[in-house]
Amino acid sequence: MRTSMSLLCATVLLAAIISTASGRxxxxxxxxxxxxxxxxxxxxxxxxxxxxxxxGCPPKQEGGKNLERHTRATTKQVCVPDSSFLDEQKCNTCKCNKEGTAAACTLKLCL
Known part of the structure; x- marks a missing residue:
């Protein structure tokens, strides 16, 4: 009987150690x-x-509904659509988008 009780206690102790050893x-x-x-x-x-x-999730109003985003229609042209040109320092090459509203340029170190 004493051996059975010792074996039972050892089993319970081992189970407790294993369950806490697994971490969180x-x-x-x-x-x-x-x-x-x-x-x-x-x-x-x-x-x-x-x-x-x-x-980056869109901002929410009170009540959990997403706010609607409104963009202004802008027609400001900054370059000739689909053209390539040199930047102001005449160092980097830029490419104008199809609408003429923005350009992407190389990022060379200009001296």
Whole structure:
């Protein structure tokens, strides 16, 4: 009887050690996903935490609805559409977009 009681205590102690040795308690099922605002969160392989994307979500109004974004129609032309040109320092090459509203330039160090 004493041996059985000792064996039972040892088993309970071992089970307690194993459950705490695994670290943090399980919070989710591995691979489980959910949304937080506009970001996707996925449970890690041991089920202890989620990893989430870090997208910049649109601002929300009171009540949780997304605000609508309105853009002003601008027709300000800054360059000739689809053209290439040199920047002001005559060092970097720039390419104008199809609308003529913006340009992308190389970023060479100009002396």
């Amino acid at each position: 308690p399980k919070k989710c099922e591995p691979g489980e996903t959910h949304m937080e605002d506009c970001n996707i969160c996925k449970c890690n392989n041991d089920g202890t935490s989620f990893a989430c994307t870090r997208r």
